[in-house]
Amino acid sequence: MSRSRTRHVSRAAALLAALSLALTACGSSSSQGGDSGEKVDAAAVESALQAGGDLTVWAWEPTLKKVVSDFQAKYPKVHVKLVNAGTGNDQYTALQNAIKAGSGVPDLAQVEYYALPQFALGKSLTDLNRFGAGSLKSSFTTGPWTGVTSGDALYGLPMDSGPMALFYNKTIFDKYDVAVPTTWEQYLEAARKIHKADPKIYITSDTGDAGFTTSMIWQAGGKPFQVQGTSVKVDLADSGTARFTQLWQKLIDEKLLSPITGWSDEWYKGLGDGSLATLVTGAWMPANFSGAATAASGQWRVAPMPQWTAGGTATAENGGSSLTVPAASRKATLAYGFLRYATADAGATTRVEQGAFPATTADLTSESFLNKSFPYFGGQQVNKVLSEAATQVVSGWSYLPFQVYANNIYKDTVGKAYTGASTLSKALVAWQDACKEYGSTQGFTLQ
Amino acid sequence: MTATAQSDSHPRGKPRAGDPPHRTRSRRRWVGVGFIAPFLAVFTLVFLAPIVYSIYLSLFRERLIGGNSFVGFDNYVDVLNDDQFWTSLARVALFLAVQVPIMLGIALAVALAIDSRRLYAANLFRITVFLPYAVPAVVATLMWGFMYGSRFGLVGSINENLGLSLPNPLSPDLVLLSIGNIVTWEFVGYNMLIFYSALRVIPLSLYEAAEIDGAGQWRIISAIKLPAIRGALVVATIFSIIGSFQLFNEPSVMQSLAPNAIGTYFTPNMYAYSLSFSGQQYNYSAAVAIVMGIVTMIIAYVVQLRGLRRESAA
Structure with missing residues (x-):
């Protein structure tokens, strides 16, 4: 068979496409996961963190590795599985398919600001106002904050930014x-x-x-x-x-x-x-x-x-990502606990120390951050x-x-x-x- | 070659004398179903189900706003009015019309040369020509892609060292030609092997008879060899047509080297891929795939009919 390899690839692609649709059909009828849309206060988040559980995070941001190990040291009962499901578009495709399938959806996912509206529109993400995340507004710089909000809704917390x-x-x-x-x-x-x-x-x-x-x-x-x-x-x-x-x-x-x-x-x-x-x-x-x-x-x-x-x-702004909680996550409260830790609390500082560019005003204005000199840039305080x-x-x-x-x-x-x-x-x-x-x-x- | 199937003229369909009574016959019919059931189950699952499912999908339309709805043949109407689809189809049709004859011509010439037994180290030559087929298409494309590079590749080095300015093989005007060159390189050996094996089964007595009649090599080729391998030619042509219409690997890999020359709808397959994987338009993509399948089937069928008609006339 001439060019059989070409045919296999395209057949596989067609099958994949078909499969993802098959999953769509099942997904639309399934329930929205364990958590309802009720308000959850900080104490409930804290007790969820103490109670523990397993979390799956889809992200390609390398600095998250250290954050995960620090986080698990602080909350020993929470087990975080960090999965690199591809960078950018590849991950979005996988995420979109998982969301449609209604199974295999991660509890947290990295989504770039430019891609966020697409997921928000499909009602695929949890509105974090439920957890009172709106009060964190002043912790973040304006650009990234605008990137994660849509009307009154808040679909993620900024992880980094790219002015x-x-x-x-x-x-x-x-x-x-x-x-x-x-x-x-x-x-x-x-x-x-x-x-x-x-x-x-x-x-x-x-x-x-x-x-x-x-x-x-x-x-x-x-x-x-x-x-x-x-x-x-x-x-x-x-x-x-x-x-x-x-x-x-x-x-x-x-x-x-x-x-x-x-x-x-x-x-x-x-x-x-x-x-x-x-x-x-x-x-x-x-x-x-x-x-x-x-x-x-x-x-x-x-x-x-x-x-x-x-x-x-x-x-x-050019680039930059947020961390989101997909609506299909069954452990949204626990996921929010990690999200807050990684983006607004100690995790943010950990990531900045490893070279990420912060979206948090506290890190952006900290002396050690501003005064750091870069040998690569001839000692300039970049x-x-x-x-x-x-x-x-x-x-x-x-x-x-x-x-x-x-x-x-x-x-x-x-x-x-x-x-x-x-x-x-x-x-x-x-x-x-x-x-x-x-x-x-x-x-x-x-x- | 295909005429043998028609020689069986036993009147199976007609009832014979001494047929068992009706009841027994119907039971026997069910026994037959039992025998073919395993095959039918696998056939249905593996071959029919994906096609039926794609057709089912193509009758719906899922949108970001408004959700999923039944739209009948709307997707097909859209495909037939889609300029991008026709552009991509025209591109592979052009590819087919130019690349396939060249590739099959070279393959035939090589097969005839090896079959002439006048070559020194014919086996080595045969293996060498066939070797590119063993190279994965992705690797082959990358390899050629680096040679095509006008800044860093072979073309670039030639330009620099010989002071030439060769046209850039990765420019929008030439990229299809460059892909055709890669595909020809990859599949000449494969087609050569089909032709060569067909040539090998020609009875030697025919050559002896030709020699006695005083026929030269050209005469032997045109009067014995070509007619004898017509079946193989038709088969190779049909495979090549299918391959051309399904062109995907080569342009898809080259896209990163020539991003502005190869778009998301360069070939129908790439278009379907882009629609479903980045556009989330699975339904429309299914319609594109089915229309493409039908077009390919029609063209392959026409070629087969023509090929066979000539054969029976010969």
């Missing part, structure tokens, strides 16, 4: 005597100068990244996605989006962007060997730098994100820049209730802008139309 900043390779800027850009106009100038001086060096790499683009639009003041219940507005031609596309189109047209895809081996190599001069990304990046781009140790520095207007201080950025995130942003899928089909449309078959502004409108179409087939009211 954006400019990471730059100081040796390149020094060598070619280029000033570190504070505005995007200067950034474009720097891109031209550096690439002209050495054609092998690019200001940054980009082959089209939905997360980056939406964050850039966020910083530029665009609000392309607006959600009111089941009514959704998608406008990827607003003034904020236009600000971004005008600048970025110049970088694409003048071939000032390295055609390397982010997170590939080649990309890490570029960050390490001095062929990529900057990286605009979330505050969780330092650990990745020192872990995977070791060759450039001592060369990189962190500066505030370039601005659209000189003297501005706007920034945006957290000072990053925690300042955390307070400057532009408010009012929201993601689509189906952002996971929207990001997945991003390359189908916007990819054309990077191959020269379209322009960024046109391609984003094509993406907008694709999002709208998906939204209406899913039953949303599109405006």
